Amino acid sequence: MIKADTNVCIGAGMCALTAPEVFDQSEDDGTVILLTDSPTAEQLAIVEEAVNLCPSGALSLG
Amino acid sequence: MAAPLPTARTNPFDPPEELRADDRGIRRFTLPDGSLGWLITSHPLAKSVLADSGFSSKMELRKQVVARGETRDKETGKPPVDGMFIAMDPPEHTRFRRQLTGQFTVRRMNQLQPRIQQIVDEHLEAMAASGPPADLVAAFALPVPSLVICELLGVPYADRADFQRNSATALRLGVSDEEALAAVQSLAGFLAGLIERKRREPTDDLLSGLIENGELTDRELIGVSMVLLVAGHETTANMLSLGTLALLRHPEQADALRASETSVDVAVEELLRYLSVIQFGTTRVATYETELGGEGIAVGDQVLLSIPAANRDSGQFAEPDQLNLAGQTQGHLAFGHGVHQCLGQQLARIEMRIGYTTLLRRFPTLRLAVPVADIPLRTDMTIYGVHELPVSW
Ligand code: HEM
Numbered sequence: 001m002i003k004a005d006t007n008v009c010i011g012a013g014m015c016a017l018t019a020p021e022v023f024d025q026s027e028d029d030g031t032v033i034l035l036t037d038s039p040t041a042e043q044l045a046i047v048e049e050a051v052n053l054c055p056s057g058a059l060s061l062g
Numbered sequence: 063m064a065a066p067l068p069t070a071r072t073n074p075f076d077p078p079e080e081l082r083a084d085d086r087g088i089r090r091f092t093l094p095d096g097s098l099g100w101l102i103t104s105h106p107l108a109k110s111v112l113a114d115s116g117f118s119s120k121m122e123l124r125k126q127v128v129a130r131g132e133t134r135d136k137e138t139g140k141p142p143v144d145g146m147f148i149a150m151d152p153p154e155h156t157r158f159r160r161q162l163t164g165q166f167t168v169r170r171m172n173q174l175q176p177r178i179q180q181i182v183d184e185h186l187e188a189m190a191a192s193g194p195p196a197d198l199v200a201a202f203a204l205p206v207p208s209l210v211i212c213e214l215l216g217v218p219y220a221d222r223a224d225f226q227r228n229s230a231t232a233l234r235l236g237v238s239d240e241e242a243l244a245a246v247q248s249l250a251g252f253l254a255g256l257i258e259r260k261r262r263e264p265t266d267d268l269l270s271g272l273i274e275n276g277e278l279t280d281r282e283l284i285g286v287s288m289v290l291l292v293a294g295h296e297t298t299a300n301m302l303s304l305g306t307l308a309l310l311r312h313p314e315q316a317d318a319l320r321a322s323e324t325s326v327d328v329a330v331e332e333l334l335r336y337l338s339v340i341q342f343g344t345t346r347v348a349t350y351e352t353e354l355g356g357e358g359i360a361v362g363d364q365v366l367l368s369i370p371a372a373n374r375d376s377g378q379f380a381e382p383d384q385l386n387l388a389g390q391t392q393g394h395l396a397f398g399h400g401v402h403q404c405l406g407q408q409l410a411r412i413e414m415r416i417g418y419t420t421l422l423r424r425f426p427t428l429r430l431a432v433p434v435a436d437i438p439l440r441t442d443m444t445i446y447g448v449h450e451l452p453v454s455w
Pocket residue numbers: 119147148149159211289290293294295297298301339340343344345395396397398399401402403404405406407409410
């Protein structure tokens with residue numbers, strides 16, 4: 001399960017850049033949109049990387 | 063007595079040797095006003111401070127780490143204009159950043175790609191027509207990001223000579239307070255006039271959009287547009303020119319990039335790490351008592367997170383002093399980290415990807431027109447790079 005806290009997100013877009021099939025950004029305020037909250041086994045590594053790169057700590061994997 | 067922050071370099075690419083990360087990753091240095099600050103050279107320590115809301119970016123709390131013209135109000139320490147959100151903390155900072163992030167998403171920036179390609183092509187054709195030789199800074203590296211940010215914001219490109227000169231003055235070391243303040247005020251006056259015109263006659267650009275949203279006052283918009291305009295052209299310009307110099311000094315790696323044997327996306331991240339043009343940045347101020355790398359940090363302590371040092375930390379990167387454009391650079395701090403992480407990073411990435419590859423392909427025989435030792439280095443500017451890059455082909 002991926003969790004994204006849009007109150008914390010600063011819209012830097014590292015997630016959408018790293019894993020575009022999982023993360024998108026809102027057209028209004030640039031905050032993160034989850035395209036899915038349960039990544040496939042193949043997506044897991046890249047999602048972990050995105051969680052790691054996120055500068056605001058808005059993303060978590062649980 | 064701790065040394066001041068070193069600025070002298072022995073070659074164009076490596077940060078001053080005194081900045082090298084040691085085992086502790088934190089040491090004392092002397093600020094221009096004679097007081098002591100903390101210099102952080104460790105990548106993980108720098109990252110943890112940038113992610114910690116207990117360390118403030120507020121201009122009123124921050125001291126200068128190298129001697130520059132002082133533009134802050136002598137009494138309050140506040141910035142000369144409102145809206146300088148790069149020097150604010152949440153929740154104030156959040157109010158500004160929220161207005162802007164929607165304009166800088168990965169998708170939005172990708173939509174600018176064809177226009178950026180066109181701008182790059184036009185400048186390279188003009189350079190080809192008037193040379194060789196050419197100064198790559200004047201012909202390509204400075205005008206391309208200047209025109210891109212002007213179009214995005216809605217700033218008339220015809221006014222570039224003034225704003226380029228004023229922002230260069232504000233970012234140069236050793237200028238007097240009066241000179242720096244005059245430059246900032248001149249820039250503010252220019253932007254105030256522009257905002258007023260756009261309020262009357264909206265145009266299709268970011269600045270008009272912000273005015274229309276009605277969340278920010280005109281005074282705040284001056285600071286916002288100033289941050290965007292200055293940050294938007296100086297940084298990318300220096301990455302383009304210094305990055306080109308790095309490519310010319312590593313011709314085999316440049317050839318691989320030219321032939322698409324290596325990925326330009328990967329190369330851009332490695333150039334960002336290796337070159338770290340924000341050479342004296344960035345600073346935070348402790349707002350609570352804590353410990354960093356075994357040192358006790360007091361409230362009000364100035365903490366300098368050295369981006370060049372962190373990006374060359376051998377604890378983080380296997381061969382930090384080697385440029386490896388084919389390796390995967392992960393987690394560099396060239397755009398900072400935390401809530402202030404560069405707003406324009408996706409734009410800068412696209413400008414660099416298109417800029418480097420188009421330049422290499424348009425000029426397959428590109429080379430330096432002078433010995434490398436004769437290239438004037440920007441050790442006297444807040445943003446590192448080269449003042450000129452004479453090239454031939
Ligand atoms: C390669 C080019 C660039 C580099 C290396 C760079 C680097 C940085 C760094 C290190 C910060 C963080 C400062 C801090 O934490 O105190 C920052 C912030 C910022 N950058 Fe960039 N930048 C670049 C390009 C751009 C561009 C093209 C724009 C404009 C469109 C831009 C706009 C900003 C803004 C507005 C901030 C402040 C963000 C905030 O405070 O929330 N930058 N940049």
